[in-house]
Amino acid sequence: MGYLPGRVISFMISRFWLILGLVLLMGFAPGVQAESPLRIGTTAVFLDDQVDFLSAWQEYLEQRLGRQVIFVRRGNYGEINDLLQRDQLEFAWTCGYPYVRYKSRLRLLAVPLFNGKPLYQSYLIVPETDTHTRDYGDLKGTMFAYSDPNSNSGWLVPQYEMYKRSIDSAVFFRKFFFTWAHRKVVEAVAAGLADAGAVDGYVWETLALQHPELTSKTRVVYKSAWYGFPPFVARRTVSATDFERMQQVLLNMDQDAQGRALLKRLNLDGFVAGNDEIFAGIASNMRQLGAQ
């Protein structure tokens, strides 16, 4: 670009200030206004492609909280993390790995109960046609699908598993890619695009209930150790009232029929307050891998 006429430049400058103003307004306004909406970021830790489910859940939460609730959806964990970091979300349902990673700025709000436990596994899956693969070690030279580099089950756990087996994942696979959602890891493996993939065990089991035609094209080769289930977190700056109200609503969801119906659709049993103990495994893996 060479030079621009003065009028255009001045127009661009005025636009810059306007946008900056709007960004600042969006950033600080919620803190100032007590009754502003509660924004909950969601990630692919669950099957978030059900718009009608989210609107039903939103309605439920609004009823219980007496506040407007907005679900904020983004393409990957990273974006939700960023929004949390920049205080643009009050809460988020994210993965254990980002929680452990950014614990200093986050508070544990609630941990879902899956099959009665706040725990889940990472599954290694291969296409159903692949009958010989038994473990990560059999996957040399294959195409591998991770879900998200910020996912515990879809990135950190397989990294750790291969580390344990002295496999250098960077050169072990012919190629790897991210699908940015657990469900899509299952789809990539089912279609044969990937020769194997690492997926959230809870997502795979839920899909097996809701879309057996998809999971039946895959085979679970290996189930990892149990890790803390992807938790609900709040940013540290959220007021104690909002935190507690939200936590109570979640913890009591299994107490009423409507809440139970929503939990059933999520294939969850309820929520517990949880503690950092259950995420110790993730923290340990992070340390061993030197991941920050």
Next chain:
Amino acid sequence: MKLRDLSYRYKIPISFMLVSVLVVLAVSTTLVVQTYQSARHDLVTNAESLGKSLARALTPMILRDDVWSAYETVITPLGAPAGEQALRGLVVLDTQGRIYVASNPRRFPALRDLATAGVGYNRLLNTVRLNGNDASQVVEDEEDPELFVAVPILTDGYRLGTLILIYSKTVFLSRFYGAMWRVLGITGALLVMLMPLGWYWGRRMAKPLLHLTECMDQVGSLPPDAIECNLDLGEDEIGHLGSRFKAMLAQLKEKQALETEMARANRLAAIGRIAAGIAHEVNNPLGGMLNAVSTLKRHGHPDPFTAKTVSLLERGLLQIKDIVGALLVEARLESHPLTPQDVEDTRTLLTADIRGKAIHFSWKNSLNEPVSLPSTLIRQILMNLLLNATQAVRENGRIECRVWRESGSLWLEVVNDGCHIGERQMEHLFEPFAETHEHGTGFGLWLVHQIILQLNGNIRVESVPGRTQFSVTLPLGGDHADQLETASLPY
């Protein structure tokens, strides 16, 4: 049978139908070819447009090496069930011809060389350009069941790879066959409508020709006057032929009438010559015998028995003489020119016969001065005709007789309302002994005919039930004076 021998009854309708078939064939072939070309053109155009937009969408994904998004992009156009869609798959190749991503990863595993997917793909890889900034490319091989459209994936003029769209020829062809069958169905229906129409028009066009042929076929097998043809064929060539045929038929009829007339005249002349010859030959010994008998009677003094016998002989001989005389139509040299009174005398002679049958007799004699025709012969003609008439009529019948002079001829006309002359009788009317009835010798009309012939005249007979008319015309030409002196039979 050769085609040229086939009747126009079939040839024209078949030609019409053949033309319909050819037209319909030409139209359907054109339509089918056009359908094929436009279907293929549509396929390629759609493929190129789809390919270009997909290639644009794929560019950032390939730059980011986002395999999953690229996969989601290439499976998007494959929404419909495979059976209905011609687009069978998409493959993204890198610049080395390796598979980057494909809509069907099992068949086209990522990072493999496309050539490993099959022979057809090896050929495709050899044909398709993987570098440079070329436009899209259509690759089709006779042996492949698939058609390929290759679209370059470019960013800022730099080639990232190639998007291959795989189309099933089977689906395309089956769709084309569907369209083709529709075209053939429509044109077939058209043919079904055109064929009977062609047949009908052909038959209609051939009809006058066939009719004319039927008429012409009758010539030869039927006498011309028995041929009945209603030829109303219009003004075209066949109409012209028809009118020429009509003219020809009329000429044929005329010719036949002339021939019949001539044959009769010849027959009469022959009979006349034979009769006259015999009469002449009989006359000489007859004259001698009569002389002998006369001499015997006058000078022989025969006894009564002989005298009676001689008398019997004489009567017999005289009867022969009468008959022979009648056959000869002897010239009456002593004849004087015909006067009105001569005509009136004939009437007088007939009075008794007319009264006897109570006949209504109408007589009109317009002659008021003598005419130069031999009176004896004319009276004989008139007498014979009138006697025949009185015999033909029943009681209270009607006879008309007119005699007049007009344009150099003498006209005699005798009409009666008695039994008419049948067709077969008419044929031999003027021949001697043609009719046998109680009265007369059977010579009457023959005699009349002979006399008229001799006087260069003409006789006409018209006979229908209830009316029989004899009309005689005798010319009063320059040689009549001559005739008065030398009138004799033509031998």
